[in-house]
Amino acid sequence: MAMLYQAVYRRASFLWCRLHSTYVRKMRYLFELKEDDGLCRQAQNSGTFYLFHNLFPFLQKVGSKHLAPQISASELKRILKKFKQNKQKLEDSVLIGCSDECMAYFALDLGSLEKMDIESELKGSFTELWKAFFQLDGKDASLLSLAQALLRWHDTHKYCSKTGQPTQKNLAGSKRVCHTNGIIYYPQMSPVVITLVSDGSRCLLARQASFPQGMYSALAGFCDVGETLEETVRREVAEEVGLEVKSMWYSASQHWPFPNSSLMIACHATVWPQQNEIRVNKLELEAATWFSLEEVVEALRREPRPLKQEDGRFSLWLPPKWAIAHQLIQEWVKQQSNMPA
Numbered sequence: 001m002a003m004l005y006q007a008v009y010r011r012a013s014f015l016w017c018r019l020h021s022t023y024v025r026k027m028r029y030l031f032e033l034k035e036d037d038g039l040c041r042q043a044q045n046s047g048t049f050y051l052f053h054n055l056f057p058f059l060q061k062v063g064s065k066h067l068a069p070q071i072s073a074s075e076l077k078r079i080l081k082k083f084k085q086n087k088q089k090l091e092d093s094v095l096i097g098c099s100d101e102c103m104a105y106f107a108l109d110l111g112s113l114e115k116m117d118i119e120s121e122l123k124g125s126f127t128e129l130w131k132a133f134f135q136l137d138g139k140d141a142s143l144l145s146l147a148q149a150l151l152r153w154h155d156t157h158k159y160c161s162k163t164g165q166p167t168q169k170n171l172a173g174s175k176r177v178c179h180t181n182g183i184i185y186y187p188q189m190s191p192v193v194i195t196l197v198s199d200g201s202r203c204l205l206a207r208q209a210s211f212p213q214g215m216y217s218a219l220a221g222f223c224d225v226g227e228t229l230e231e232t233v234r235r236e237v238a239e240e241v242g243l244e245v246k247s248m249w250y251s252a253s254q255h256w257p258f259p260n261s262s263l264m265i266a267c268h269a270t271v272w273p274q275q276n277e278i279r280v281n282k283l284e285l286e287a288a289t290w291f292s293l294e295e296v297v298e299a300l301r302r303e304p305r306p307l308k309q310e311d312g313r314f315s316l317w318l319p320p321k322w323a324i325a326h327q328l329i330q331e332w333v334k335q336q337s338n339m340p341a
């Protein structure tokens with residue numbers, strides 16, 4: 001009976017795969033991997049791995065580009081064996097996605113091994129995620145950002161906050177369970193709004209003292225408990241630059257691994273043109289200024305890195321393309337260019 005059931009299930013899965021789009025098939029496959037430890041174990045033995053060392057992703061330089069290589073399960077087992085690690089270590093990995101052909105991608109932190117040994121074995125280096133972000137294309141950057149966020153969450157949630165007992169991760173790493181009381185913990189992220197404020201003809205960009213020289217971005221702030229997104233936008237704009245929002249609308253969202261794991265919710269906002277005097281909150285920001293369309297267009301053309309001018313000051317530059325702040329600024333430029341003169 002069980003064999004008959006399995007055969008029917010396999011046939012149904014086969015037909016399901018033939019009938020559905022690649023996207024739907026991938027999502028259903030990832031869902032199954034999260035629910036079924038046995039299936040996930042099989043996938044770990046045939047999938048590919050992004051490696052980390054104490055949360056620093058492993059990168060290789062190819063020509064002038066940096067890549068985040070995917071290491072096959074067999075190559076990873078060879079490396080683990082060479083460094084006298086049990087192949088069981090594969091099970092510490094977390095699932096981060098799959099290819100169109102449903103080959104699973106995992107991320108594994110090899111922080112217990114000597115960093116330099118792995119670097120010389122694999123001919124690459126473990127690089128701080130923030131630096132890696134500037135060197136990678138968008139797809140690799142978002143996979144590494146998800147991977148780091150999940151690995152960090154598991155590393156910091158090894159114990160149940162109610163019983164103090166160890167928690168255990170499911171194979172895919174989509175949750176942890178405290179087996180003494182059955183509490184399930186799911187990875188968390190903090191909602192953050194990022195708002196590009198306009199007074200009709202100019203946009204407001206700000207910088208924190210910790211930003212690299214010359215870099216300005218849109219206003220960002222964590223949502224407080226109990227707030228709607230609209231309330232967070234209004235509060236953050238009032239708190240940081242002393243302005244009252246007249247209208248706002250949602251644009252897009254992005255996962256962001258800094259400082260831990262945030263969901264960046266990007267919005268545009270307008271303020272009354274007659275009430276646009278900025279009063280910077282110096283506890284939060286170093287500076288905030290209105291910029292004209294021409295200044296912003298020129299800054300978008302610049303490389304996203306500090307550029308010292310002859311007078312010793314730094315030119316305005318903006319967050320790189322994959323940062324949602326960049327997308328907001330591009331959208332604003334497009335809106336301005338479409339406005340009647």
Ligand SMILES: NC(=O)C1=CN([C@@H]2O[C@H](COP(=O)(O)OP(=O)(O)OC[C@H]3O[C@@H](n4cnc5c(N)ncnc54)[C@H](OP(=O)(O)O)[C@@H]3O)[C@@H](O)[C@H]2O)C=CC1
Nearest residue numbers: 190192194217220221222256258259264319323324325326
């Ligand atoms: N993707 C993008 O394009 C951009 C992303 N960002 C990101 O937006 C995020 C928020 O921007 P920021 O201006 O710093 O935010 P805020 O203006 O909210 O200020 C940060 C402060 O908020 C407090 N805080 C409240 N809740 C949290 C929480 N859940 N996690 C951490 N700190 C919290 C902390 O204060 P205390 O330490 O005193 O407790 C922290 O120093 C940053 O992580 C930044 O990297 C920013 C700009 C562009």
Ligand SMILES: [Mg+2]
Nearest residue numbers: 219220221284
């Ligand atoms: Mg802020």
